[in-house]
Amino acid sequence: MMESFKIIADPKKCTGCRICQFICSSLYHHEFNPSKSYIIILDEYELSPTIQFSDKCNHCGQCARNCLYGALKLEGEGIS
Ligand code: SF4
Numbered sequence: 001m002m003e004s005f006k007i008i009a010d011p012k013k014c015t016g017c018r019i020c021q022f023i024c025s026s027l028y029h030h031e032f033n034p035s036k037s038y039i040i041i042l043d044e045y046e047l048s049p050t051i052q053f054s055d056k057c058n059h060c061g062q063c064a065r066n067c068l069y070g071a072l073k074l075e076g077e078g079i080s
Pocket residue numbers: 013014015016017018019020021041051066067068069070071072
């Protein structure tokens with residue numbers, strides 16, 4: 001069974017880079033297409049974008065593992 005994680009989002013650290021969305025859409029739709037991602041970044045040009053997850057998110061944690069800016073963390077893994 002796939003591991004499942006609670007993901008903690010810290011919008012203050014989010015740069016709006018969309019890497020998380022590219023990862024998710026490539027994993028589950030085989031496309032680099034943010035609109036098909038299960039993590040949703042709103043107002044990405046603002047200082048603190050809004051980070052949401054759709055109902056289809058399975059909590060695989062790959063978006064968090066690939067966020068380079070510390071805006072997504074897996075619960076229990078170095079949350080500060
Ligand atoms: S959550 Fe991380 S990977 Fe996603 S847009 Fe923000 S900084 Fe980029």
